[in-house]
Amino acid sequence: MHFENEKLDSIEADKEFEITLRGMLAQDESRNTSENIQWGIQRKFEKGEIYTKYKNFMGYTCVDGEMVIVPEQTEVVRKIFYLYIQGQTLGQIKTYLEAQGIKTVTGKDIWDTKTIQRMLTNEKYKGDTMLQKTFTEDFMTGKKRRNDGQRNKYYVKNSHPAIISAEVFDMVQEEMAKRAV
Numbered sequence: 620m621h622f623e624n625e626k627l628d629s630i631e632a633d634k635e636f637e638i639t640l641r642g643m644l645a646q647d648e649s650r651n652t653s654e655n656i657q658w659g660i661q662r663k664f665e666k667g668e669i670y671t672k673y674k675n676f677m678g679y680t681c682v683d684g685e686m687v688i689v690p691e692q693t694e695v696v697r698k699i700f701y702l703y704i705q706g707q708t709l710g711q712i713k714t715y716l717e718a719q720g721i722k723t724v725t726g727k728d729i730w731d732t733k734t735i736q737r738m739l740t741n742e743k744y745k746g747d748t749m750l751q752k753t754f755t756e757d758f759m760t761g762k763k764r765r766n767d768g769q770r771n772k773y774y775v776k777n778s779h780p781a782i783i784s785a786e787v788f789d790m791v792q793e794e795m796a797k798r799a800v
Contacts, residue, residue, distance in 0.1 A: 677696055679782075739791050746778065
């Protein structure tokens, strides 16, 4: 392998060590940069600062770093919550949404019950935010992992406008717990 800028060629035996050393230094620098970024993110979380770079979030959009309600989508979100409270299953809600021709936030005609379930358990709909639900496990691959206690989580109340009242949200969580038994 030939590195033109560094004037290194892996064919030369004495240059192979230098190439390896430079690679190790670059990897260490990358790890250090990643740790510094994570440290900065952690400090922001501790202060309750949230990230709002959502592209596909039913009911909300991001405008200048703020979560803003999308009025035409809020009725869909509310309908999903109320149908669940009225006793409908995730599958029945899916069928209802598709029969009504209601598209997903990404414009698809077919809904996924997992998406509906995630919506029903997402605290953002009541105006709160749980920070650090996931974290980057490996700086080299960028692989994200669900935070099951490996890192601190931070809960920010009233971080943005709510679509669902806290009471409705809590009713849905209670109903989910009942159905899970």
